[in-house]
Amino acid sequence: MALADIVSLERNEAGIQSVVGILKQRFGEQLQSSKSLREQHSHTTTYLPSQLPDAVVFPHSTSEVQEIVKTCAEFKVPIIPFGTGTSLEGGVNAPAGGISVDLQQMDKIIAVNSEDLDCVVQPGVTREALNEHLRDTGLFFPIDPGANASLGGMAATRASGTNAVRYGTMRENVVNITAVMPDGRIVKTANRAKKSAAGYDLTRLLVGAEGTLGIITELTVKLYGIPEAISAAICRFPSVEAACNTTILAIQSGIPMARIELLDAMQVRACNNYSNLDFEEVPTLFLEFHGSTAGVKEQTEMFGEIAADFGGSDFEWVTATEDRNRLWKARHNAAYAISTLRPGAQMIATDACVPISRLADCVVETQKDVEETGLIASIVGHVGDGNFHVTPLVDINDPKEVEAVEAFIDRLNKRAIDMDGTCTGEHGIGQGKRRYMQAEYGDGADLMVAIKKTIDPDNIMNPGKVVSFD
Amino acid sequence: MALADIVSLERNEAGIQSVVGILKQRFGEQLQSSKSLREQHSHTTTYLPSQLPDAVVFPHSTSEVQEIVKTCAEFKVPIIPFGTGTSLEGGVNAPAGGISVDLQQMDKIIAVNSEDLDCVVQPGVTREALNEHLRDTGLFFPIDPGANASLGGMAATRASGTNAVRYGTMRENVVNITAVMPDGRIVKTANRAKKSAAGYDLTRLLVGAEGTLGIITELTVKLYGIPEAISAAICRFPSVEAACNTTILAIQSGIPMARIELLDAMQVRACNNYSNLDFEEVPTLFLEFHGSTAGVKEQTEMFGEIAADFGGSDFEWVTATEDRNRLWKARHNAAYAISTLRPGAQMIATDACVPISRLADCVVETQKDVEETGLIASIVGHVGDGNFHVTPLVDINDPKEVEAVEAFIDRLNKRAIDMDGTCTGEHGIGQGKRRYMQAEYGDGADLMVAIKKTIDPDNIMNPGKVVSFD
8 A cells, every 4th residue: 555655765784783783782681672572663553554673772861872873873774763652654663674762761750840830851751650740749741642652752743632722732842852863962952941042942843853853862841730620511513614613713712722622423423332422423522621710610601602602502511520531531532433433444543734714614625525535534623723633444455445545635635735734733744744745845845854964964863754855 | 342252254245245236236225235224234222333234125025035135145145134123132233244134114914814813924014013903803912022023033033021921932923934045945934723743843943043044024923812801010029039939839820920020129220210100119020910800800819819928018000001001111111221320331131041940049149249240230030931131231441341241241141051041031142142052052052053054054144143153
């Protein structure tokens, strides 16, 4: 199948053998090369075929990562940074082989600076582990891409998720990064001041670079006070447009929505099946409000009035923590849920993002396209950000179907770009979406390649991803 | 005097003459070279000595800027982008001569997308002009560095100001940039989607680059709904520490402060003198709260309780719009006010920024240093961001005094960096602070130079600023 630009790049066989030998000598049991482990480190959750690394190494410190990078650099051998392997566009594949650097054992929380509302962590700390650690501080880390991803991986992929509408994405929530660069130098992109006007924004250059410019070995992220009151609700709408228009007006009115998620009718059906729920199968918004008790009350009243104007139902309240977790679990399991609609098929998770004013158009056109193409695919979206997911279920062994879904994804991405949007709001480029970079950025894509070539002239950092260097 | 790294760079005399001739031919009256105009385009508000450009050109469109850049690139002649000339660290000086590109006539508001809470503007639109244009929409652009700066200049310098604590800096508020790059290519860094995970963050690369990587010719910025209620107040404290600790706790408690500004006793005295006020001359916080009517009431009650715990006075309320404007005008005139304390002296406006937990330490140590050095200098700060300004008043003709203030600024910046902060929170690097880049970033500073050399190999874009290329 030809679902993406997953060319196999030329292998530097002699270099790889040398590096594996040297690193085995140096790292002993911290380096593994069993086939099953290497498979785990390439396939992960993507629909893309696996391309295995030659070995997996588990460093414990920035200086160990530096040693690994210097060795790989000397022999021009690829390095593939690995967090928890939950990327969706082939981010951890090894198209030219090389060394997977698994950062999961770098899982120390170095400092919680509660006065500064930030904390310093190693890249392997997962968001759930961090929030568990923060439990007694009254603080939390909000960014939630669904998976229990590592903070290093989330920074590298500019992750976001359901509450980015309120708290921003990793772009806004990473304060600084320490990274080992392709030449082995250690760069710290900033100190911990909340803002700086000193020079180029190296932090934002590494956030979203998907490990193609360096490996993140430490980072500082922002924290927030746990809101006094949290309440969640669902609200049903007669149409996708009505749900989108409600969202637009709510945000325009300054309601600080914490979460506002659109599920189309098919997705509600899938969630009902999978999570044993009995929601009415119509376009539905899942909502969450954060604030003071009085503030949340005010927000929900304002939202309720707007929703009513667009034909929205009364709220179905979900206030107990347990029920709220159940609701969001159902939302987070949307992808698994949709699989139940066509057992045995491969789910292809793709996303796009447009200005919120174009969201209804983009979703409705995409639904029509789904229907005309004869696909089974639901739509679920971080509607406050104009970001939505489409998950076609495909018989991967039917070349005609693969071709049809490929053309569908092409149309989806071009539609989003034509509506002043982007081919990916949060999944990243990886291998799967490199083909759209030129359409989205024009000469800007060439500028990215020039930056890559300056920082990584031998193309050893996660080659074959994001930019078309090769 | 040697207050900064304002080396004169080698002039490409023949190239400059050729370019001025060609551009005069092409642009006629849009190009001017009178000495007074050239002086206006270099000195501006900085304490640094002027270095004049050879001509000033006033383009009207991206394609005119492209023509100018291509001509300059051909002859390797410097280009100095110019907004309103309110930069403080020599950002518009021309150390190797060249062409000042004044963008003030590119002042069209191209689109206001109220559903998306953004607008597309040419770079010469000032923040006041934009807010005037938005008057009837219920929306506003919050970032307010004090001066009525241009949005292009504000993006280029990563400007912020009094309400960055609530709305962020230009880093968070620029959605995309169209820029003419040093080779004449036009790059658009992003579309208008609220978020994107597609490739390197070119927007953030240009925000804060101070025109050293390209000239901004169009940009999209975020807008916000005008809050239902705004109220301002002042609150007096027994010490700088008490004011800082109140700020920390208020922010930790999640009070969404819109403005929280610290004035030390000397600054209050200066404001009293200059703006004809009669505030008690003790450390004082100027505050502003935005929200719904009930929300603002709740915020101010919470803040009042915290302030009382640290010995803060009752609020002195400033609710009428006129009085509020008077308050913030006094704050914005702080720099002029301080000048009255030593008539005839040169004011040197410098800033630094530290994690908020270190702010009291940093301010108190700096006050002590001011005293020991025998300077007249007040401190005023965006205390919610850990950012503060120090403005020594110096007899520029006394070499010993100049040396003393230079050593003081050195100590200030190193103190901030040592406290995990930055040598500038919002003034930028320009020429004045290049010497601190290595101390702040180490190998990161070299990485910035490498990026500059890739994008602008002939060093024609605002040479002598930010990075030490030359």
